[in-house]
Amino acid sequence: MNATIPIRKECPPGACDCGREALLRDPQGDVRILKLTKDEEKRLVARLEALSSLDDLKAMEQRMHAQLGIVLHIAPSPNEVRTVRGIAIKLQEQPGLCRKTRQAIPAAIRRSLESRPEIAYAILDAHDLFGGL
Known part of the structure; x- marks a missing residue:
């Protein structure tokens, strides 16, 4: 017996530019x-909103890449970092990745960083923004 894995339903026409159909044909x-x-x-x-540490965030990054192929880039923006909005959170372009998902994942990580600022500080420290202070 072959168990079928459920896949994401298509978005309404014109609502998304994910390229789901082209991905299914390839x-x-x-x-x-x-x-x-x-x-x-x-x-x-929900899991991304409940991050507890930078190591937890890194583990989720690796897990998303291994299971879904999602590549996440998190780094301080080249401009001044005054709030968590100054940390750039981007998903690499990928066929099949829904527009809403591309917005929801960074937003969830930002909410997590706002509720646990020590994760944001760890990100800044990992990129040597504190310069050994």
């Missing part, structure tokens, strides 16, 4: 991202 396409259903996305966002 035999070499990485379809792991389509395993992120709306329910799973809610669980992922």
Whole structure:
């Protein structure tokens, strides 16, 4: 018996530019991202909002990459960092990654950084912004 893995339903026409259909047609396409259903996305966002440390964030980055193929880039912006908005959180462009998901994941991480500023400080320290102070 082959158990089918649920995949994300298509977005309404004109609402998204994820390229889901083209990804499904491509035999070499990485379809792991389509395993992120709306329910799973809610669980992922809740988990990202509950981060406890920089190590926890790094582990989630690795897990998202291994399971879904999502590549996350987190670094201080080149301008001055006064708030968590000064930390750049970007997802690498990927076919099949829904527009709403591209917005929800960084927003969840920002909420986590706002509730636990020590994670934001650890990110800044990891990029040597404190310069050994």
